[in-house]
Amino acid sequence: MPEVETVVRTLRPRLAGRTILAATGGPKLTVEPAVGQTIRDVTRHGKYIALHFDTGLLLVHLRMTGKLLYDGARTPYTRAEFVLDQGTLLYDDIRRFGRITWSTEYPAQGPDPLEVSFAGFAALFQRRRVRLKTLLLDQRFLRGLGNIYVDEALFRARLHPLSVAGSLSRAKLERLYTAMREVLTEAIAQGGSSVSDYVDGNGERGRFQRFHRVYRRTGEPCVSCGTPVERIVVGQRGTHFCPRCQRA
DNA sequence: ATTACTACCTGACAGC
């Protein structure tokens, strides 16, 4: 989500007011409804980038390797292209997981993690028996948290990823709420995390990967206690945590 | 409601 927010922030001033003169897409990359229309705004909804037009929204989901680049260079992985009245918007995606869809409404998802109140946040956990990490990654529950930020938030809150979500005390929920907001806010301020090839709308890499405390630090000493960071798999996702600081 | 697993794609990297 910090990466998507950064892309939106870099693209909004360049795209707002621009008219799409022509566009090419492909399978799972629907671009036609936007041709001839003017971009009124660019916003983020969870991990979706929304280009606003008079008749609807073009929703872009970058998934793992998608990139939206203003006036970027074409590559063998350029999958879609928008010719604007000023400049060009390229959509690159090595793995082809990303999607571009046309819609008149936002996808049904949970509240934004930076907008939800503590009461609203705490209510989401009631009677849930799923594992904590699995719940946090579920976009129907909260929209925006991804693998990096769940691991980083759980570390800061000193919570084990396999905890049962519905069994957390109020004190632990408060720690998680605060940690989640801090991690996301700091990551956005640093332009997101460039673990491999993420770049913003201007082709700039993020800086937050320098501040990761557990994500992809398997075997390295915990920044808090020195115990080696462990990696396990939770819900098919690599999961990094300190076994001493984060007890079940 | 929840878990578990598969698919979708391509590339980087480690080990043999």
Add this chain to the structure above:
DNA sequence: TGCTGTCAGGTAGTAA
């Protein structure tokens, strides 16, 4: 060099 296996900012679909 080349092969094999593992890993990767995510989500959808299916079956149990």
